[in-house]
Amino acid sequence: ATAARPRITVIGTGYLGATHAAAMADLGFEVLGLDVVPEKVEMLARGEVPMYEPGLAKLLRQHVEGIEGASGRLRFTTSYEEVAEFGDVHFVCVNTPQKHGEYAADMSYVDTAFETLAPLLTRPALVVGKSTVPVGSADRLAALLAGLAPVGEDAELAWNPEFLREGFAVQDTLHPDRIVAGVRSERAERLLREVYAGPLAEGSPFVVTDFPTAELVKTAANSFLATKISFINAMAEVCEAADGDVVKLAEAIGHDDRIGRKFLRAGIGFGGGCLPKDLRAFMARAGELGADQALTFLREIDSINMRRRSHMVELTRDAVGGGLLGKRVAVLGASFKPDSDDVRDSPALNVAGQLHLQGAQVTVYDPKGMANARALFPTLGYAPSALEAVRAADVVLHLTEWREFRELDPEVLGEAVAQRHILDGRNTLDPALWRKAGWRFRALGRPTA
Numbered sequence: 001a002t003a004a005r006p007r008i009t010v011i012g013t014g015y016l017g018a019t020h021a022a023a024m025a026d027l028g029f030e031v032l033g034l035d036v037v038p039e040k041v042e043m044l045a046r047g048e049v050p051m052y053e054p055g056l057a058k059l060l061r062q063h064v065e066g067i068e069g070a071s072g073r074l075r076f077t078t079s080y081e082e083v084a085e086f087g088d089v090h091f092v093c094v095n096t097p098q099k100h101g102e103y104a105a106d107m108s109y110v111d112t113a114f115e116t117l118a119p120l121l122t123r124p125a126l127v128v129g130k131s132t133v134p135v136g137s138a139d140r141l142a143a144l145l146a147g148l149a150p151v152g153e154d155a156e157l158a159w160n161p162e163f164l165r166e167g168f169a170v171q172d173t174l175h176p177d178r179i180v181a182g183v184r185s186e187r188a189e190r191l192l193r194e195v196y197a198g199p200l201a202e203g204s205p206f207v208v209t210d211f212p213t214a215e216l217v218k219t220a221a222n223s224f225l226a227t228k229i230s231f232i233n234a235m236a237e238v239c240e241a242a243d244g245d246v247v248k249l250a251e252a253i254g255h256d257d258r259i260g261r262k263f264l265r266a267g268i269g270f271g272g273g274c275l276p277k278d279l280r281a282f283m284a285r286a287g288e289l290g291a292d293q294a295l296t297f298l299r300e301i302d303s304i305n306m307r308r309r310s311h312m313v314e315l316t317r318d319a320v321g322g323g324l325l326g327k328r329v330a331v332l333g334a335s336f337k338p339d340s341d342d343v344r345d346s347p348a349l350n351v352a353g354q355l356h357l358q359g360a361q362v363t364v365y366d367p368k369g370m371a372n373a374r375a376l377f378p379t380l381g382y383a384p385s386a387l388e389a390v391r392a393a394d395v396v397l398h399l400t401e402w403r404e405f406r407e408l409d410p411e412v413l414g415e416a417v418a419q420r421h422i423l424d425g426r427n428t429l430d431p432a433l434w435r436k437a438g439w440r441f442r443a444l445g446r447p448t449a
């Protein structure tokens with residue numbers, strides 16, 4: 001039965017592509033993954049994952065060809081020729097980072113992928129865009145594809161955005177909340193349904209749309225999530241001014257199903273490779289479309305978010321008596337969120353970097369993000385454990401909510417620091433516990449005592 005199933009390729013093996021490739025192999029498809037970076041391909045071919053993503057290495061090793069006991073359905077290559085030859089359905093999963101010094105998304109990786117693949121398509125194929133792109137890209141890429149492919153219109157495009165979260169990539173890919181299929185033909189819809197048939201689609205609504213809507217679903221979803229976070233962070237600002245407690249407030253409004261409890265954790269705000277840049281790219285694109293007014297509120301969402309970081313710096317300055325010069329600051333957390341080693345646009349590292357620039361002696365510890373943090377901010381201090389990081393600290397900042405930090409013993413840490421003073425930038429530490437151990441404990445948007 002397997003032989004009759006479409007053969008799948010995945011172009012780009014970042015969080016999205018590597019996970020998608022492994023998931024497709026897990027569903028029983030023959031899969032060929034491509035990356036232009038040979039080192040990445042070599043790692044993946046050994047069943048190693050170039051980033052920290054729970055469960056992904058295990059899933060890969062169950063399928064990568066040549067690994068003992070593996071299904072052998074998953075291989076990797078750097079060759080587009082091989083990809084074009086092999087695949088019936090090609091998933092494009094390359095990234096679209098923010099352009100340097102601009103709000104717009106950098107489409108060069110997507111464009112290059114299409115421009116390289118299309119001229120090699122000599123038999124009918126469905127190319128499925130998964131990257132997050134400015135609305136209108138799919139229309140343009142469909143024309144490019146049909147124009148460059150030797151099979152012409154038989155090289156068809158579908159747009160199928162992805163909603164996985166880092167740290168939950170495997171789970172989200174295997175059990176998506178919904179599958180969105182932007183298609184122009186029944187054939188494309190049928191092929192996509194076939195690819196997603198079985199356990200993955202069970203319980204997942206399949207929403208069929210046109211191209212622009214499919215592209216917009218992704219940016220709208222991320223904008224909504226960012227809006228929720230900035231909303232609760234705005235409430236945190238008000239709570240601080242009024243001596244209220246944003247954690248209680250979030251809990252109470254979250255009991256209303258229409259509002260929901262998720263994504264209402266106030267703190268130093270959102271970061272990472274998606275939310276911040278997607279908001280900005282969305283505003284830039286709306287401007288090009290003459291719809292910029294509709295999204296002016298996103299500018300405010302972005303600035304509330306950036307204000308969280310500077311507010312944290314101010315609180316730190318206050319905590320050490322007004323001047324940061326020479327003060328020892330311990331920073332717990334470097335990755336943009338727990339269960340990830342990703343430090344792209346990390347609020348924690350941004351705060352650490354600002355404090356360093358203002359003369360503080362900053363020492364950072366993160367359970368998984370150290371190597372990436374060092375590469376990005378080589379001038380910061382780093383320690384091999386939370387306990388080492390807080391040694392002789394004048395103040396401790398909790399900036400990424402790893403479980404490990406929630407389980408820290410305030411007594412033990414208290415012995416190591418110069419001052420028992422901690423600022424919780426993520427609202428996941430228990431104030432009573434720390435205060436009982438004699439710490440001055442301050443959390444964003446919560447009463448000071």
Ligand code: UGA
Pocket residue numbers: 132162163164165166167222225229262263264265266267268269270271272273274275278336337
């Ligand atoms: C986000 C979306 O959640 C995914 O659905 C989407 O597929 C992905 O972007 C993408 O576009 O590829 P991700 O960037 O992995 O996923 O991270 P999130 O879990 O959304 O967290 C983003 C940031 O918001 C983190 O810095 C996190 O600490 C922060 N956050 C989240 C809060 O400050 N408060 C909350 O209540 C929730």
